[in-house]
Every structure is written in C-alpha cells, then in structure tokens.
Amino acid sequence: MIRPDHTYLAGVRRFLPVTGGRRAARNRVGLALAVAGMVAGTSAVTTSATVANAAVGATTPTSDGVQSARAGAGRVATLTKGATRTVVYRGLRLTVPATWAVHDLDRDPRTCVRFDRPALYLGRPGADQRCPARAVGRTEAVLVQPAASAPWAKAKAPASLGRGAEVRRLRPGRTTSVTAGATADQEAHFDLTGTGLVATMAYGDRPALVEAILADATYTGPKRAGGGTALSGPAGTTGLSDPPSMPAGSTTTRFRGLGFDTCGAPSATTMRAWLASPYRSVGIYIGGVNRACPDGNLSAGWVRTVAGMGWKLTPIYVGRQAPCALQGDLGPIRTTNPGGQGVAAAEDAIADARRFGLAPGSTIYNDMEGYDTRSASCRRIVLAFLNGWTKRLHDGGYLSGVYSSASSGIRDLSGVYVSNTFARPDVIWTARWDGKPTVWGEQYVADSKWAMHQRIKQYRGPHTESWGGRRIEIDSDRVDSLQGSAKFVHEVISSGDLVTRKGPGTAYPAVGRRESGSNVNVLCQTAGSQVGATTVWDRLADGTYVSDLYVGTPNKRGYSAPIPKCRYSYTVWTDALRVRSGPGTNYSQVGQILYGGMANILCQRTGTQVGKSRVWDKLDNGGWVSDWYTMTTGRPGYTATIPRCP
Structure with missing residues (x-):
C-alpha cells in the first residue's frame, strides 16, 4: 500500500489514499476525492434509479446476487417513456418500470408475493410470508426464481399446470405473447432456457408491458438447465470452467485471523519477536513490474524459517496497473491484448513463487491499485488482464487472488461474479480503511459472493506497531482466506x-x-x-x-503444528450445495456452500449417486458434499491428487 510520506492535498492527510493502495511506488496521490472515497466507500459511478424498498441498493449487491445496473433503451423504456430501472439476478438482466418495487425474497423470504401491486420479486417465495388478511386485484408483476424452487417447473416444458396453462420455454430476449396459453387468472409461466431460472408473468390490462420485460431481458451467466443446476457442470459453465490443475505435489493452505503486510520482508529475528503480536499472517511481495521494494530478506530459506515459526504467508504480485489508475506513476496495462499481459504476469508470478519455495496450490494475489471506474474502456482492460491472470495461474497449479480497492477493482469483480466469459478469481482482498476488522458487510460485494473462506480485508492503512521490541510500519488485515503453501x-x-x-x-x-x-x-x-x-x-x-x-515432526501420535492439514480447494458450480453429515443424500443437512464458494476437500469416498457421480468429498469442517457439484478435475470419478478417505 502507498506510504504515508506521499504529498497529499491539504486537509486530507489523515484519510490516506483511496485504495488503501500498495507500496507500488513512493510517489504522489493527488486526488482528494479519491482519498475521501477510500474512507467513505463512495464511488463516482451512479445508477439510473433507486430501488423503492431497498431490497436492491443503488450500487449494493444483495445476498442472492441481485444488483442494480444501468438502464438501457428498449421496449420497456418505450412503454414507460424512459423511466426504468435495471437489475441483475443470477446473471439475468431485467429492465422494469422505475415505479416498480424490487423485492429480494432470499434476503427477506417473509415478503408477501402480491400480483395486485406492480413489483419485481427475485428469489424463492418464503413458506411464512407476511401477507394481509385480504388483498384483491391484478396488475403487472413478475416473479423470477431458481427453477428448483418452483414446483410447477419440475416437468419438462411445455407442460400442463393442470389448470389449462402451460410452462413454456423461452430464451431471454425473445419476443412472445403472454396471453397465449395463460389461465383465466392472467398468469404466464416460462422456463428461461439456459438460465436455471423460471418466471411467472402476471398481468392486468397491460400484457404488453410484461412481454416487453421478457423481450428486453439478457442473460450473461453460466449455462444452466431447468432445476437450477448447470447442464453438465464445468462443460456448460465457461466462467467457472477453469479449475486449478493442481499437480501431485500441491496443497492449499487456509488461515483465519489477523495479518499484516509490509513493503519489505522483515528479518527472521523480527518475525520471531512479532510472535508476541496478535498477527499470524504476513503479506510478502514476491515480484511484479510495479513492486517497489526488492527481495531484501525474502528468500526460500526465509519462507521456510518463518513458516516453521507458525506464520502463514500471503504472496503479493504487483503487476501492470489500470491505464486509469489513480496513482499516475505506475507501469500501465497496455491497451493491446490486456489478457495476454495478464497471462505473462501470471507466468512471472509462478516463477517467483517457485523461487521462494511456495508450492503449487498456493494462492497468489495480484495487486491492482485503485482506478477511475468512470472509464468503461479502462474497466474492460482491467478485467481482461485479470481474466488472463486467473486462467494462467490455474493452468500452472496455483490459485488466483486479487487485491484492490473496494470501490474499483473489487466492485468490478463483483459485477462479473456470474459470467460465461470471465474466469473469476478464487479469492479477493478488499482495501477499505474503515478500522473494522471484518470481511463481511462490504458495500460492493454481497456476503453470498466469495463466501467460503475466500476473503481478506485490509482494514487499516500504513501505521507503525512495535512487538517484542521490534518496530515495523504495516497495514493491518483481517484474513479468512487461502494463503501460500510453504515446505x-x-x-x-x-x-x-x-x-x-x-x-x-x-x-x-x-x-x-x-x-x-x-x-x-x-x-x-x-x-x-x-x-x-x-x-x-x-x-x-x-x-x-x-x-x-x-519423520522427525514434533508430534508422533497426532498432527504437528504448524504443518497444515492437506486440503484441495475447488469451487462449487451449483446455486447452493448442501453440506451433509455423511457421504450420501440420506444424511442430514448441516450447511451449504453457495454458488462460486470454495469446497476445501480433505479426501474422497463412495456414497449415494448424485448426477453421474458416486464420489463424495469430505470437507475440512467435517461435512460432506457430492463431488458432482464441485469443480474437481476428476469428476464424475475420483480426482487423482485427492486421497481416498480411510
């Protein structure tokens, strides 16, 4: 992050720079607005409308992946004379009249679904809705939910609902008549092809309005079948089809607690003294064209020594930066082939990681300093670069992390969390210097995203601390994420x-x-x-x-700290994967992993068949999940690098 000896504008020194950014260079940050944006979490980008009931904030994704988006011209805009708002739900982009309320049912399942009021309902209707004693009437309204949660969506469309109506297949963006095949109660039901979502379109005297909503809809998420799961798992999910190719000599390392990062690796003596601190993870800068501090103490021997003390390691690579970076003296991503530059950065980072003794399975964090999000072309360049970064790291057996400011890089990554073109990083590291040591409740990232030990938050910028008689200038982090794997x-x-x-x-x-x-x-x-x-x-x-x-490890009967347990981390590609108490669907549910969450696997064994697989994964929390719904490379069979459970 940027050093506090920068030249700041008068009156804002106490705020520090917008990103909580890195020590990429020791020059100047000359934007007071950016500084205030880091502290307040604000952004210059606004949306086209404010949502009526706060189920969807102006820029805040909700727990189920609902988020606002810019309204665009289309049939709905024509009918409403331009007064529209646009939201995105699980990759489905819908434009509705600006006067409509938008209700997030997964966030508040007790919301009453009513077709007598103009509204968009997103998510599964709750079993205990708070409905009035009496409500009558009918107007235009839309309910969109995962197909698996709609009882009428079980049969293959077109199918009869038993009341003379049909469930019809419809690709988002196609025109249709809602009155054809609808019932006397003026409801039409659609299986939205390839989305895993179904829609109920209610209408009063304006069926053309709900027809326009369907015609204006677009979908950019992974291809899914009715029932809410991907058609064939990884083969149908481009954005998620890039699991790490972890070789035999690999493992992932997870840590939850406090950490710090500093420009140069402290001496081993200082690291031993700092065992008196509350920190147990340290960020280390391993390379990159914009890395300010050289290797210094950092070496493979240093990594072995401090890991042996019990420190966990967060490898940081400071590659090329956004062309619209707020700090003006950084080596930028060139506009030609940004994805290829991301690949080159990942190759260099892998070589650096190996040089310092960080094994495959390690997570390497790309440091993307804060940038001006008002530039759409700049955002595209950053995302293309990070897409190449993630894919190449995975090809090399490493996991992908991205560090950036809450209001720029992290927000943009959140916006493409569900995508059929972008390879999502495995973990994120958010810079927000609000002094709150928690990874949850971020304005620009719903808690449902990167939700399974996949987050770090840099909550305090540069300051000096002293432990064990040794002083270091550091940034403070809350870590609940994957780390580097030492030997x-x-x-x-x-x-x-x-x-x-x-x-x-x-x-x-x-x-x-x-x-x-x-x-x-x-x-x-x-x-x-x-x-x-x-x-x-x-x-x-x-x-x-x-x-x-x-082997001469300390404990001859059990596990020996600080050696970690072997873990193999792969993302989940279904909406909500049930975690069970044993390897089969007959065992009780004890939790769930949301779409894109990480399954941290210890071993595999045979259980009841799910999909095309009988393989079940034991997790590091003691639960079990069907391997069919994970991105393991061996599915539907066993994955060679993961051992069988004893």
Whole structure:
C-alpha cells in the first residue's frame, strides 16, 4: 500500500489514499476525492434509479446476487417513456418500470408475493410470508426464481399446470405473447432456457408491458438447465470452467485471523519477536513490474524459517496497473491484448513463487491499485488482464487472488461474479480503511459472493506497531482466506530406508525410498492407515506420502503444528450445495456452500449417486458434499491428487 510520506492535498492527510493502495511506488496521490472515497466507500459511478424498498441498493449487491445496473433503451423504456430501472439476478438482466418495487425474497423470504401491486420479486417465495388478511386485484408483476424452487417447473416444458396453462420455454430476449396459453387468472409461466431460472408473468390490462420485460431481458451467466443446476457442470459453465490443475505435489493452505503486510520482508529475528503480536499472517511481495521494494530478506530459506515459526504467508504480485489508475506513476496495462499481459504476469508470478519455495496450490494475489471506474474502456482492460491472470495461474497449479480497492477493482469483480466469459478469481482482498476488522458487510460485494473462506480485508492503512521490541510500519488485515503453501523440512528417523507411497496408507503402492537421516520437504499432513501409534501421514513436495511415525515432526501420535492439514480447494458450480453429515443424500443437512464458494476437500469416498457421480468429498469442517457439484478435475470419478478417505 502507498506510504504515508506521499504529498497529499491539504486537509486530507489523515484519510490516506483511496485504495488503501500498495507500496507500488513512493510517489504522489493527488486526488482528494479519491482519498475521501477510500474512507467513505463512495464511488463516482451512479445508477439510473433507486430501488423503492431497498431490497436492491443503488450500487449494493444483495445476498442472492441481485444488483442494480444501468438502464438501457428498449421496449420497456418505450412503454414507460424512459423511466426504468435495471437489475441483475443470477446473471439475468431485467429492465422494469422505475415505479416498480424490487423485492429480494432470499434476503427477506417473509415478503408477501402480491400480483395486485406492480413489483419485481427475485428469489424463492418464503413458506411464512407476511401477507394481509385480504388483498384483491391484478396488475403487472413478475416473479423470477431458481427453477428448483418452483414446483410447477419440475416437468419438462411445455407442460400442463393442470389448470389449462402451460410452462413454456423461452430464451431471454425473445419476443412472445403472454396471453397465449395463460389461465383465466392472467398468469404466464416460462422456463428461461439456459438460465436455471423460471418466471411467472402476471398481468392486468397491460400484457404488453410484461412481454416487453421478457423481450428486453439478457442473460450473461453460466449455462444452466431447468432445476437450477448447470447442464453438465464445468462443460456448460465457461466462467467457472477453469479449475486449478493442481499437480501431485500441491496443497492449499487456509488461515483465519489477523495479518499484516509490509513493503519489505522483515528479518527472521523480527518475525520471531512479532510472535508476541496478535498477527499470524504476513503479506510478502514476491515480484511484479510495479513492486517497489526488492527481495531484501525474502528468500526460500526465509519462507521456510518463518513458516516453521507458525506464520502463514500471503504472496503479493504487483503487476501492470489500470491505464486509469489513480496513482499516475505506475507501469500501465497496455491497451493491446490486456489478457495476454495478464497471462505473462501470471507466468512471472509462478516463477517467483517457485523461487521462494511456495508450492503449487498456493494462492497468489495480484495487486491492482485503485482506478477511475468512470472509464468503461479502462474497466474492460482491467478485467481482461485479470481474466488472463486467473486462467494462467490455474493452468500452472496455483490459485488466483486479487487485491484492490473496494470501490474499483473489487466492485468490478463483483459485477462479473456470474459470467460465461470471465474466469473469476478464487479469492479477493478488499482495501477499505474503515478500522473494522471484518470481511463481511462490504458495500460492493454481497456476503453470498466469495463466501467460503475466500476473503481478506485490509482494514487499516500504513501505521507503525512495535512487538517484542521490534518496530515495523504495516497495514493491518483481517484474513479468512487461502494463503501460500510453504515446505517444512524434517529429518527421516526410520532405522532403514523409508518407503514413499502413492497414497496415505500401507495399501498404496510403493514408489520410492528415502534414506534414514536425510531431509524431506513436508507440505501437509493427512489421515491414513495406522502405523505404530499414529494414523498421520505426511505428504511430500513430490506428491508421495510417508508415515509420520518415521519423520522427525514434533508430534508422533497426532498432527504437528504448524504443518497444515492437506486440503484441495475447488469451487462449487451449483446455486447452493448442501453440506451433509455423511457421504450420501440420506444424511442430514448441516450447511451449504453457495454458488462460486470454495469446497476445501480433505479426501474422497463412495456414497449415494448424485448426477453421474458416486464420489463424495469430505470437507475440512467435517461435512460432506457430492463431488458432482464441485469443480474437481476428476469428476464424475475420483480426482487423482485427492486421497481416498480411510
């Protein structure tokens, strides 16, 4: 983030720069409006209308992915003489009259769905709605919900509802007559092809208005079948079809707690002294054309040393910046082929990560400083760059993170969370210097997005702290996210050669040997078959396993901190994946993972069939999910790099 020795405009020094931005360079930030925007979370971009009942804020996405958008000219605008508002729900963009209320039913399921008032209802109607004792009348209104939540959508359209009406298939943006096939109560039901959504269109004396709403609709989300799930999972979800190709010697590392970042890596002595602090994660700048501080103390040996102390690591890469960046002295993304520049940045970041001993499965965060969101072309360049960044990291076996200001990069990423063209980063790091150490309740990112240990918030900008007699100037972070994966060096203590195996158990084939007294690079630990007094097995950096009994880790009966448990993190591609108490649909539901959330998998085993797969994943919280709905690379079978559950 930017140093406090910048030249600020008079009277705003206490606010610090807009982004809480990085130490990309030590020059100037000359925009007082930008500074105030960082602190207040404001933006120069406004929307075309304000939503009546605050279910959808002017710029605030709600919990189910509803968000406002700019109104555009179309049939609805013609009928209403231009007075419209536009919202996006799960990738479906709808334009409705500006006078309509918009209700988020997933956020407030007790809202009464009424067709006697002009309104747009988004989400599944609740079972206990707060409806009046008496309401009569009929006007134009629209209800859009996931197909799985609409009982009448179970049959393949066109199908009879039993009252003379039909469920009709309709591609968003196509014209149709709502009166054809409707019932005497003047309702028409549509399965919106490829969206996983269904719509009920009610009308009074203006059926042309709801017909115009359908005709103006557009859809940019992943292709889904009726029932709310993707047609074939990854094959039908371009925006989500880019899972990391994690090799055998990989693992993801997760941390939840306080962290800090600073321009140069502190000495190992300072890091040991800072164990007296509340922080346990440290941001390290590993490379990039706009990185201000050189390697300094940072090396593969430093990474091993501080990881051995118990520190978790947040790798940061400061690549090319937005052409409209608020700081004017940064190397910009060139306008020609920004996606290719993102790919090149990712390749360089992977090489840097390997140089510092960060294993595949690590998350690398691209630092995208705050920029002027009023420039649509600039926003497109940034998103194209980050799209290339994410895809190339995944190809190399690493996970993608993005750091940016709340009101620029993070807001723009949130706007393409559901997309069939953009590869969403796995995790986000939001800069908002409001002093609140929580990753939730962000103005520009609904809590339903990046919701499963996929967030960091930089809540305080540059300041100096002293712990253990050592002073560092830092930014403070709240971390609930994936981190870098380090290697832990331990000695082989077996009496003879130690056999390495393909999996965590003696039943797995032997693949090699390690001499007694030699060192091994341990990535993580997992459960396996019992050897002596322990069931713990160590996964090595080459992807093989050895019994922890024969490795000089501290605990000979259980897991040894700070070595993490082996995890394999993949996103979920269905709207809400049920987490169950066991590997089957007959087990009770104990939670859920929302669309785009991360399934942090420990191991796999066979369970009841779901879709085309009988594989179930055990999560690091003890729950189970059907593997069919995750982005694992082995589905519908087992994924080779994930071990079988013992």
